[in-house]
Amino acid sequence: MTSLLSPEIVSAASLTERCDSCGAAARLELALTSGGTLAFCGHHANKHAEGLLSVANKVTVEEGFEWAGQPQSA
Known part of the structure; x- marks a missing residue:
């Protein structure tokens, strides 16, 4: 099931987690609609931006990181 609403997107000065895919320093953290992070x-x-938006409840983006899934401000 996918979310019909856009997730809340916030920024943080820095993140301390590691990438769950490759172990590099994380630039983005997700709180999933199904629970967990x-x-x-x-x-x-950036590679999975579209898919991540469909499963996220909240997205925390590290300041200075240009995420492909983040709406551009006018």
């Missing part, structure tokens, strides 16, 4: 490095966060 995931963390991704910049490469994996």
Whole structure:
């Protein structure tokens, strides 16, 4: 089941987690709608941006990281 609402997207000065895919420093953390969390490095966060938006309840993006899934401000 996918979320019909966009997840809350917030920024943080820095993240301390490691990427769940490759172990690099995380640039993005997700709180999943199904419960639990995931963390991704910049490469994996951008590679899977569209899919991550559909399963996230909240997205925390490290300041300075340009995530492909983040709406551009006007």
